[in-house]
Amino acid sequence: MTTAETSDLLNLRSVVLSNLQHQHYWTDIKLLDTQLDIDENTQNDPLPRPMIYGRPPEQLYNPEPASSTNEGSSSERPPADKEYVLPVHLTEKLSLRTWASVFDNLPTPPEGGKEGGEGGDANRKRIVVAVVSGDSTVVYYIMHDGIVKPRQN
Amino acid sequence: MADEASKPCIYINHVGGRYLIYDVNDIAYLRKTWHMCGTLFGTLPQAQQQNIFLGLPLELMQEEVRLLVDQRESMRQKKTSIILDWIAGSNRSLKGVAMIVNDSVSHRDAIKALSETDRADILSLKTQEQDRLMLANREESMKRKEAAIENAKASGKWKTKPAKASESPIGDTDENSLLASTSDTIFDGARGEGGQEELASTSQRTSPDESSQRQYVIPMASSAIGLHSLRLPREADIIPSPPDARYQVYKYLQSLGYFMSPGLRFGCQFVAYPGDPLRFHSHFLVKSLQWDEELSILDLVGGGRLGTGVKKAWMMAGLKQRDTEADEPEGHRVRTFCIEWAGFG
Numbered sequence: 001m002t003t004a005e006t007s008d009l010l011n012l013r014s015v016v017l018s019n020l021q022h023q024h025y026w027t028d029i030k031l032l033d034t035q036l037d038i039d040e041n042t043q044n045d046p047l048p049r050p051m052i053y054g055r056p057p058e059q060l061y062n063p064e065p066a067s068s069t070n071e072g073s074s075s076e077r078p079p080a081d082k083e084y085v086l087p088v089h090l091t092e093k094l095s096l097r098t099w100a101s102v103f104d105n106l107p108t109p110p111e112g113g114k115e116g117g118e119g120g121d122a123n124r125k126r127i128v129v130a131v132v133s134g135d136s137t138v139v140y141y142i143m144h145d146g147i148v149k150p151r152q153n
Numbered sequence: 154m155a156d157e158a159s160k161p162c163i164y165i166n167h168v169g170g171r172y173l174i175y176d177v178n179d180i181a182y183l184r185k186t187w188h189m190c191g192t193l194f195g196t197l198p199q200a201q202q203q204n205i206f207l208g209l210p211l212e213l214m215q216e217e218v219r220l221l222v223d224q225r226e227s228m229r230q231k232k233t234s235i236i237l238d239w240i241a242g243s244n245r246s247l248k249g250v251a252m253i254v255n256d257s258v259s260h261r262d263a264i265k266a267l268s269e270t271d272r273a274d275i276l277s278l279k280t281q282e283q284d285r286l287m288l289a290n291r292e293e294s295m296k297r298k299e300a301a302i303e304n305a306k307a308s309g310k311w312k313t314k315p316a317k318a319s320e321s322p323i324g325d326t327d328e329n330s331l332l333a334s335t336s337d338t339i340f341d342g343a344r345g346e347g348g349q350e351e352l353a354s355t356s357q358r359t360s361p362d363e364s365s366q367r368q369y370v371i372p373m374a375s376s377a378i379g380l381h382s383l384r385l386p387r388e389a390d391i392i393p394s395p396p397d398a399r400y401q402v403y404k405y406l407q408s409l410g411y412f413m414s415p416g417l418r419f420g421c422q423f424v425a426y427p428g429d430p431l432r433f434h435s436h437f438l439v440k441s442l443q444w445d446e447e448l449s450i451l452d453l454v455g456g457g458r459l460g461t462g463v464k465k466a467w468m469m470a471g472l473k474q475r476d477t478e479a480d481e482p483e484g485h486r487v488r489t490f491c492i493e494w495a496g497f498g
Contacts, residue, residue: 024497060495090454093447096471100488128495131450140495141457147409148491149427149436150466 006034006050009087013050016087016130019138020054028082029054032107048101051127052085061126061142062151083128085140090133102127103145162225163251165218166210167391172218172253173210180211187250188412189217190430214415215393216403221251222392253391401472402441405487413439420459421467437468437491444474453492461494468492 013031020026032051059080084106088094103125125145132138163179165172174180174191183189191211213221267275395403399422407413412426414435421438438460442448448469456467470489 019498088450090450093449095445095447096442096469096488096490097444097474099469099490100473103490129453129492130498131454138498139454140498141454142493142495144466144491146491147437147468147489148466150460150464150491150493152464 008089009050012087012089012132013052015132015136016085016138017052019130019136020052020085025057026054027057032084045101045105047105048098049086049088051102052087052130053082054085055082056080060128083126085128085130087130087132090131099143163221165213165221165251165253166256167253168256172213172215172393173256174213175210177209180209183221184429187221188407188410188429189213189221190412190414191217192415214403214413215395216400216413218251218253218393219395219400220404220407222253224250225252255391396441398441398443398446398471401487402439402470402489405470405489406437406439411437419463419465421456425468435465437466439468439470442469442471444471446471457492457494460492466491466493 017029017031021029030053032047032053034047034050057080060083061081086102106125106127126148127143129141129143130138131141163174163182164176165174167173174183180191183191191213193207193209193211195208195210197206197208403413403423406423406425410427412428412430412433413423414426414430416423416438418424419438421440423439423441424435425437425439426433426435438456440448440452440456453467453469456469460467468489468491470487473486473488475486
């Protein structure tokens with residue numbers, strides 16, 4: 001990857017970063033770079049693209065319907081899971097190989113040990129794809145690795 | 154045919170580039186055992202516009218046909234006895250899945266291969282059916298006539314024709330001529346003797362030997378003529394070859410028990426149902442890709458947005474290209490990603 005491309009991606013990430021922070025109130029944000037944040041514990045390759053790791057204000061992906069998770073007051077609610085965000089530009093074209101390498105090289109979640117597994121769904125890797133368009137609109141999509149039943153069905 | 158264990162090979166008819174199945178039992182078997190639904194597209198002549206009432210034949214997707222044929226190949230390789238059977242030409246005994254029949258060629262060959270005895274058999278069957286139909290029709294029209302007379306009597310319109318005895322040569326006791334003359338009175342009083350004679354001659358024609366009066370029957374699939382099979386059709390070599398990416402993805406999801414159907418309605422290649430489409434909504438809108446095929450982000454956004462709007466997930470999938478020569482099981486080589494709208498932004 002040339003320096004120019006890398007700086008493009010870093011600029012892209014800064015757009016998404018400010019959008020997440022100021023429009024969607026994400027917290028605990030950490031930036032993951034392609035070279036610097038290699039997880040020493042795993043044998044992963046470096047991340048193919050710069051990413052963002054942060055905590056949304058509410059649990060982002062809830063496979064259960066809203067009614068069944070309605071348990072008591074909102075103050076007792078545990079903090080939302082942190083998510084990996086991959087910034088992409090609308091004019092990009094990515095192949096399955098690229099997507100697969102993003103998933104394969106995600107760091108293993110550091111809080112996975114202390115919070116404990118939340119069943120089968122927690123084992124599934126997922127990322128949030130942040131798509132930036134020319135007018136700096138950002139839209140977000142959840143992408144799962146593997147076959148995951150849609151939420152509302 | 155109902156017995157699944159002894160289910161013989163299904164004939165898939167190749168007609169004009171499409172793969173069709175005409176046998177209801179085969180369709181039920183495919184749906185139950187292979188979770189393949191296909192698409193019914195036969196219209197009723199009376200209601201061509203009402204495509205919720207579509208019936209036989211059933212069209213299969215290329216991927217479905219390919220899978221069925223491939224299954225049979227692998228079965229054949231497993232069992233030598235079956236191979237011998239197959240060489241001997243008794244394809245029907247093969248407990249395989251399906252074979253493709255070139256429809257027009259096999260029709261032509263069957264006609265050519267028809268022996269004189271076959272021909273006579275078919276002809277006599279046909280004659281019998283036609284005669285049966287003729288007698289049934291006649292009986293029905295007699296009944297209708299009688300009912301009409303009863304109605305007329307009840308409503309008081311019935312009047313005995315005074316000249317009846319002289320007009321009818323056979324006399325009062327002849328039920329047929331009585332019917333003839335009365336119906337004459339009721340329906341066509343003005344026509345007189347000519348009409349009466351015509352009707353009388355109809356009612357006397359009870360013998361099926363009068364071939365000139367026989368009614369002609371277009372054989373239906375359910376009739377005895379249709380079932381009189383001629384010769385075993387030869388297997389055609391028109392095996393469909395769908396694009397590899399599509400076929401691998403289809404095969405993978407199919408092997409997991411998904412019901413796959415064509416995806417035109419949701420702008421994708423396949424729609425995947427977790428169970429029979431009569432019982433479940435579909436879960437995934439599937440787009441297959443080659444491993445290095447580039448997909449525009451806009452397509453991903455469009456698919457994700459549409460899928461979420463109809464409570465489904467948009468799925469992109471493809472056969473993983475092996476970088477190393479590591480032996481992975483076939484099933485694990487398809488990689489899938491499911492996309493939904495995140496709910497914000």
